[in-house]
Amino acid sequence: MPPTDAVPTTPDVFAKVRGHERAAILAAAREADVLPYFHTLTSPALPVVQMEGARRIMLGSNNYLGLTGDERVMQGARDALEQYGTGLTGSRLLNGTIPLHLDLEREIAEWMGTEDAIIFTTGHQANVGTLGTILTVGDTVVADSGDHASILDGCLLSRAKLRPFRHNRLDKLEKALQRAQTDGGGVLVVVDGVFSMEGDIAPLPQICELAERYGARLMVDEAHGAGVLGARGAGASELYGVEDRVDLRMGTFSKSLASCGGFIAGSHEVVEYLRISSRAFLFTASAVPAAVGAALAALRVMRSPDGPPLLQQVLDNARYLRDGLEALGYAVVAPQDVGDDVTAPGVVDGTIVTPIVPVLVGDDWKAALLWKALYDGGVFVNTALHPAVPPGGALLRTSVMATHDTAVLDEALAVFASVKTAFEAEHGPLPGPGSH
Template sequence: MHRQETHDRSAADAFGGPRRDPFGWLDEQSERRRAAGLVRRLRPRAADSEQLDLASNDYLGLALHPEVTEGAAAAARRWGGGATGSRLVTGSTALHAELERELAEFCGFEAALVLSSGYAANLAAVTALAPHGGLIVSDAGNHASLIDGCRLARAATSVVAHADPDAARKAFDGHDSHDGPAVAVTDSVFSVDGDAAPLPQLADVCRSFGAALILDDAHGLGVLGDGGRGAAHAAGLAGAPDVVATLTLSKSLGSQGGAVLGPARVIDHLVNTARTFIFDTGLAPAATGAALAALRLLRREPERAARARSVAGALHAQLTAAGLTTVRPDAAVVSVHAPTPDEAVAWAADCRTAGLVVGCFRPPSVPDGISRLRLTARADLTDAQVTDAVRTIVRTAPAGAFKA
């Protein structure tokens, strides 16, 4: 008998009948997404696109700044195209250490640790600081990376009402500190509506129970705080012995990668225990060099942070005046409500056709069930561009988007 026929018969016998397609269930899942209008598609963009971008997270307009791109190129020329290994083997360069020192100093923390992404930074911080027997109190509006960190951590997780310190207090109240450490986990600025967490009040709750606070400052760095030093700095929490901040280098710094900032003993613990640090290749030199150049540029031009907030405020004010329902931005994200998921998708598509790129969030990506356009302000936008963007959004809006 032919070898392949023998293999096929053996496989069929092992499963008690003809072999089944192991990925057949994917077709059913795909059809469900299509029927629900939830199919995601990649849209490669051109390097020289003339469309106005209100969808990226390049809050300070630094991704294409000559100093930032030259920082990337110079680092690649000197250190190579990749880090060549994990940070604990060959993946740490003098450039990584330089970026860590300057990030910690700029944001007001004792130490910093650079990882390959903001996602990896959140997984590292949450899993390493929430061992078995501990408790994580997690805001219901947290980013997926924090949620995944909670799922992977060995501590129990209590999900509490959005931006509600009293709900966090109740969750901590039932935990015995002798069982293990407790920690609250929250975004500093929430990525869907752009609202800020009540950090001072949440820190007070944590301290009353001897709990730590981990805040994801992905949308705060470069926008909030003195000269863009971040939400922890703005709340007076930077450098506190019981506060840890995570951040990404891919938004305000226009690069890629992530970092954890906090007390030196916390950073040392992550170096020794955080799996997304230990077992991952170090951040590429080009991204490290770009982030360092962007950070130094921000230090020289702190007005960029205020300009990003000003643009967000102008977008909110003009869209609200036009009759659309928008959420007041606490940083650089502006949320505009849409009547239905389908109308949100069509609205975003019409904006794109008109030369304006906007984000589109809808269920199940948003837990509150509200579909919306998500706009991101940029410090390099002119007043005329803001006005043009508002006109496009208003002109293409579905009738049901306007207040009655």
């Protein structure tokens, strides 16, 4: 037996947190005060916020319809809090189901036009809990390389064979489906409806055709499409008229529905299977009542006569900001062609601009410096660096709300204009229009 005071030879499991590949750049960013993350918000998430002691225009929120400040939504949260208290202290399976859950699931299914729906405590759990349950060893999952991290997490948890394909490349999707034919199990294609960084929309009609041709099921993550696209705001699947060809649709409450949580909408048999089999659903506490009450109230606002004007306004604002940034010489994505036969809020001459308007910068360090200049000028945006984007693809992710008015957007564009002039004088040119 070794002496009790012998030095252990087992490697320290915490060793990886020291000197990792991004430690130096993080330290340098903190030293230069240009770290774009973990800044403290001290007001509601409205078009103009208070952040770290200053007024800043919020162009970094997913509050697409602006409903976090809507009195009807706040009252829905208050009513739920008063009736059910601060928490439910258990899972939906046991003591955590209240009538608000059942109403919300029923109304989501009506909104999505599906047989049933199930709500999860978070959007991340919705993806992980669905993919990790529906897929298993022997199955194949074909996923877009731009899919949200929670989709990848669910795929890895399932232990199904993962066949990724290059972002929105239909030829690569077809090759992956061809190869999956020899894998021997069931095949599921999973794509975002609207991709969270670039703001582009998946070509769902063609994806549906390929999935059907090769006998695969299709799941669409509508986290950034639900409450934004389509006449009902039901997402990219509605926009393209392919709702009946998509097997499962995921969405969240933390964007247009002004709360926190997630849902899966689909056939009754699949949803019921998730209710009794998904570990992420069965073994986590139910969402706090206020969150459920707020989401239900927001859904009802969107489905009311007040909803369509909000859908129109957020997309009008997105196009206004995109066009303004391009006119200033920034590299932004072009309006997306959705076809002349598509008629819905925000569609102009067969094109649409989603509320996510990325500005390509390229270099990680330049992106951090540009973010800081905008922040100091009174505009908050999000920063996406590698590995969230490909190497050399750093971008500033701007996003708009229906409740931004033209005066505030013009004020933000004026900051972008002055910052660009000063920034390029010191750091060299930024990518221009057409570079994205």
